Amino acid sequence: MTRSIVLFFSLLSFALSLQAVKETIAGKYRYAGPFVIHNPLIIDQADVNNNSWSDKNLLQTEIDIDQANKSITVLSADTSGIILLPQDSVHNAFHLFSFHIDADRYVKAQLAIQGTGFFEVFVNGKKEGSNTYAARNMDDADPVYVNLSMLPSRYAITVKYLTTAGKNDTIRLKSQLKLQSDTLAQCTADVEEKRRLTLYDIIEGYKLTDASVSPSGKYFLASYREFYSTEKSYSVHELREIRNNRLICRFPSSEKPFWMPSSDRICFWRAGKINYNLVAFNISDSQETVLAEGLEIESATITPDEQYLIIRKKDKAQEVSGSLKRLQEPDDRIAGFRDRGSLYRYRFSDKTLERITFGHTDAFASDISRDSRKLLFYTYERDLNARPFSKYSFFLTDLQTWHTDTLVKDEKYIGKGVFSPDGKKILFEGMPESFNKAGENILPGQIANAYDGQAFIMDITTRSVDPISKDFNPSISGMAWNKKDQMIYLRTVDGDYEKVYRYDPATKKFEQLPLAEDIVSKFSLAEKERIAIYYGQSVSNSNRLYTVDLKSLRSVLLADPMGESLKDIALGEVTDWNFNSSGGTTIHGRYYLPPGFDASKKYPLIVYYYGGTTPTPRLFEMKYPLHAYAALGYVVYTLQPSGTIGYGQEFSARHVNAWGKQTADEIIEGTLLFCKEHTFVNQEKIGCIGASYGGFMTQYLQTRTDIFAAAVSHAGISNIASYWGEGYWGYSYSGTASADSYPWNNPELYVEQSPLFHADKINTPLLLLHGTVDTNVPLGESIQMFNALKILGKPVEFIQVEGENHGINAYKKRLDWNNSIFAWFAKWLKDEPTWWNTIFP
Numbered sequence: 001m002t003r004s005i006v007l008f009f010s011l012l013s014f015a016l017s018l019q020a021v022k023e024t025i026a027g028k029y030r031y032a033g034p035f036v037i038h039n040p041l042i043i044d045q046a047d048v049n050n051n052s053w054s055d056k057n058l059l060q061t062e063i064d065i066d067q068a069n070k071s072i073t074v075l076s077a078d079t080s081g082i083i084l085l086p087q088d089s090v091h092n093a094f095h096l097f098s099f100h101i102d103a104d105r106y107v108k109a110q111l112a113i114q115g116t117g118f119f120e121v122f123v124n125g126k127k128e129g130s131n132t133y134a135a136r137n138m139d140d141a142d143p144v145y146v147n148l149s150m151l152p153s154r155y156a157i158t159v160k161y162l163t164t165a166g167k168n169d170t171i172r173l174k175s176q177l178k179l180q181s182d183t184l185a186q187c188t189a190d191v192e193e194k195r196r197l198t199l200y201d202i203i204e205g206y207k208l209t210d211a212s213v214s215p216s217g218k219y220f221l222a223s224y225r226e227f228y229s230t231e232k233s234y235s236v237h238e239l240r241e242i243r244n245n246r247l248i249c250r251f252p253s254s255e256k257p258f259w260m261p262s263s264d265r266i267c268f269w270r271a272g273k274i275n276y277n278l279v280a281f282n283i284s285d286s287q288e289t290v291l292a293e294g295l296e297i298e299s300a301t302i303t304p305d306e307q308y309l310i311i312r313k314k315d316k317a318q319e320v321s322g323s324l325k326r327l328q329e330p331d332d333r334i335a336g337f338r339d340r341g342s343l344y345r346y347r348f349s350d351k352t353l354e355r356i357t358f359g360h361t362d363a364f365a366s367d368i369s370r371d372s373r374k375l376l377f378y379t380y381e382r383d384l385n386a387r388p389f390s391k392y393s394f395f396l397t398d399l400q401t402w403h404t405d406t407l408v409k410d411e412k413y414i415g416k417g418v419f420s421p422d423g424k425k426i427l428f429e430g431m432p433e434s435f436n437k438a439g440e441n442i443l444p445g446q447i448a449n450a451y452d453g454q455a456f457i458m459d460i461t462t463r464s465v466d467p468i469s470k471d472f473n474p475s476i477s478g479m480a481w482n483k484k485d486q487m488i489y490l491r492t493v494d495g496d497y498e499k500v501y502r503y504d505p506a507t508k509k510f511e512q513l514p515l516a517e518d519i520v521s522k523f524s525l526a527e528k529e530r531i532a533i534y535y536g537q538s539v540s541n542s543n544r545l546y547t548v549d550l551k552s553l554r555s556v557l558l559a560d561p562m563g564e565s566l567k568d569i570a571l572g573e574v575t576d577w578n579f580n581s582s583g584g585t586t587i588h589g590r591y592y593l594p595p596g597f598d599a600s601k602k603y604p605l606i607v608y609y610y611g612g613t614t615p616t617p618r619l620f621e622m623k624y625p626l627h628a629y630a631a632l633g634y635v636v637y638t639l640q641p642s643g644t645i646g647y648g649q650e651f652s653a654r655h656v657n658a659w660g661k662q663t664a665d666e667i668i669e670g671t672l673l674f675c676k677e678h679t680f681v682n683q684e685k686i687g688c689i690g691a692s693y694g695g696f697m698t699q700y701l702q703t704r705t706d707i708f709a710a711a712v713s714h715a716g717i718s719n720i721a722s723y724w725g726e727g728y729w730g731y732s733y734s735g736t737a738s739a740d741s742y743p744w745n746n747p748e749l750y751v752e753q754s755p756l757f758h759a760d761k762i763n764t765p766l767l768l769l770h771g772t773v774d775t776n777v778p779l780g781e782s783i784q785m786f787n788a789l790k791i792l793g794k795p796v797e798f799i800q801v802e803g804e805n806h807g808i809n810a811y812k813k814r815l816d817w818n819n820s821i822f823a824w825f826a827k828w829l830k831d832e833p834t835w836w837n838t839i840f841p
Helices: 055-058 066-070 197-203 627-629 649-653 662-678 691-704 720-728 728-739 747-752 755-761 780-792 811-829 834-839
Strands: 023-025 028-037 072-074 080-086 092-103 107-115 118-123 127-129 145-151 156-162 172-179 186-189 204-213 221-228 234-242 247-251 265-271 276-282 288-295 299-302 308-315 340-347 352-355 362-370 375-380 390-398 404-409 413-419 425-430 455-458 475-481 487-496 495-502 509-512 519-525 531-538 542-549 554-559 574-576 586-592 603-608 636-639 681-691 710-714 766-771 796-801
Touching: 023 221, 023 247, 028 066, 055 118, 055 156, 055 834, 066 080, 066 092, 066 156, 092 145, 092 834, 107 118, 107 127, 107 156, 118 145, 127 145, 127 834, 156 172, 204 288, 204 519, 204 542, 221 554, 276 413, 276 455, 299 362, 299 413, 308 362, 340 519, 375 404, 390 413, 413 475, 425 475, 455 475, 455 586, 455 636, 475 519, 487 519, 586 627, 586 662, 603 627, 603 662, 603 811, 662 681, 681 691, 681 811, 691 710, 691 755, 720 728, 720 747, 720 780, 720 834, 755 766, 766 780, 766 811, 780 796
Parallel strands: 340 362, 495 519, 603 636, 603 681, 681 710, 710 766, 766 796
Antiparallel strands: 023 172, 028 072, 028 092, 080 172, 092 156, 092 186, 107 145, 107 172, 118 127, 118 156, 204 221, 221 234, 234 247, 265 276, 276 288, 299 308, 308 340, 340 352, 362 375, 375 390, 390 404, 413 425, 425 455, 475 487, 487 495, 495 509, 519 531, 531 542, 542 554, 574 586, 586 636
16 A cells, blocks of 8 residues: 555546545646736836736736636646646736645645646645746746645645746646645545535535514515634624515614514614614605613613613622632622522603612512513522522512512422413412422323423413423423414424424423424524414524414425535435333434445444433534534434433433432443444444533443543543532533532432542543633543543543633634644544644644
């Protein structure tokens, strides 16, 4: 096997032979040109630096080199690899030549561009070299060398070639590539074939971020953000007509528009001389009206009659002076913990701001009745004597008489409430244990998973509660009671999908809406028409925006902002794959194949899981983009083990007081069954990865099995007891995951299920990653495991991401973090240590 691998540049994509010469000659180029330019008018013989003019100075002329990549003209080199393009030059002109290099792994190479004229060489749009000496023939032409350290990605090579007036010459151009590292890299190069997905496609681009429909259903607002590689981005908000998708206007990125509750007017908050002003925009005449001035707000809601604002203002607690701080309770470590919020009403007519609530207890507006007369609000207090360590009370206030009724007092498992259209009932979000466990549907001996969302309808007069979702398996994550058709619309986690259902209070039946995406991120209902808009994404596409007729249930596409960018990307197939566990449960999952998959080959496998209470969603754009792993030549398998919401209360209750017991068994069993059923997997090269609770699962799995050849734990929990005590939300999250179990009354759970106490059983090479300012899972969780494995002499690496919290968000850090994971798997699953050793020499 030779040390270098040939790159053969053809119109069609191809895989290169491993038994080829070291140097590769380009065979095909896209061509754009000629682009005529003129010599400048020579006013003086020299410039300010005493340099005289020459033809080569024309190379400094700026030109859009991307025109070559978009050109449909393709030129072929001769048998010696030289492009010959005759020129009868009456004018100076530029000629653009381009091709692409694709590498399937990290590889170092040297690109040599040779030509008889003046030219510049660009790699991914950046100038990397130039030739300023014309040669009589190719034998006299010195190549321009560009050293490349190529990630598994596509590299656009563009040559900007200059011909000058008066020289009847022929363009001669030749490109060669030489791989410099000792590698078995499979490289492809072409001029038009689809390319592999990269991290840049996930992070960058013009992306849909929000959308909402007007009360009449005639218009919609859509927000977009363009993300750049320079860590910069800009936002734009568009107002369009639904009927024909006609653009009416755009709003500045600094102003986030939203709809008035009843009329087709748009509002936005604008910074004023003092605090903020509320401005209304009239669509018909594009006129603005200032509704409120100088308001200090945390949040605000306009009443349906559009006469008032219900405002929440934060009451700042007095700052503690000195270097010592006495903590009042665990959450006192969190900035702003001692602040409290109060509610106010602001009248547009006379600009009066009156206080609704006063006190030390936090108050929040929940909903306003359609007639604008009644306010539903709630208070929140901490109660550390019993899980979930907080309690809520809901109150109903008549905004005319100020009479207030207490609807719910000190309820521990309840969320937001919304009025029915007639104002006689309230739809509450809650948990299985809400309203004295009215919605619970679990087995004897189980404790319900508090993250499994439920819905309840309360009759205001009788205070009776109907747990409408008790026998409904999807977990409820959002809800709205529609005035037009009297239906309740519910956003749900339904397995690894996020679907929308509607519930008919009259028939007490649920109906799934046949919407176009796997994950519906936003569903916005019109107030006066049976129409809605929604957006979401699926396993192989970014966010797309639709309108849906709620009578016919027909969806119409309104926007697909990333569609054009993604159409040239080759994605592998995604297939559902479930198995029946030895415990008698069907465990759902899916797998991703690499582009150009060949069933006769053996592929390394990566197993991904959250492992906790939320399923791995069918998202294209994730912090762990599964298609991006597949694009690197891996088969990727993800599963939804016991404890996950979206499969019914009994299934999600398995999360409580388990900390990996059943989950680990199912991940191991599923992985082995998957390999047995899919012979294209190399069972000796299996990796696993998870984050947060999934990072805990990564560590715990390695104490239970040696089937994995490499493992990655991001922000993982190694010691359940230290996480319980140190993380900002450690004790409160444990109120669900370890319900009624504490280090003092159930030490077996906290020790036996903690990977740290079984570190000596870990033999798998383990990569630990952690943000240095993680407030959820403290950095110490990775430090403890790293110290243990180092002392034990086990293969472990620890990467701290400076300044990042529980998720890695900064652009450059996110790229470096992901590439570290890719390089780790390349080292252990592909026996390719070059990438890792280059990042961490």
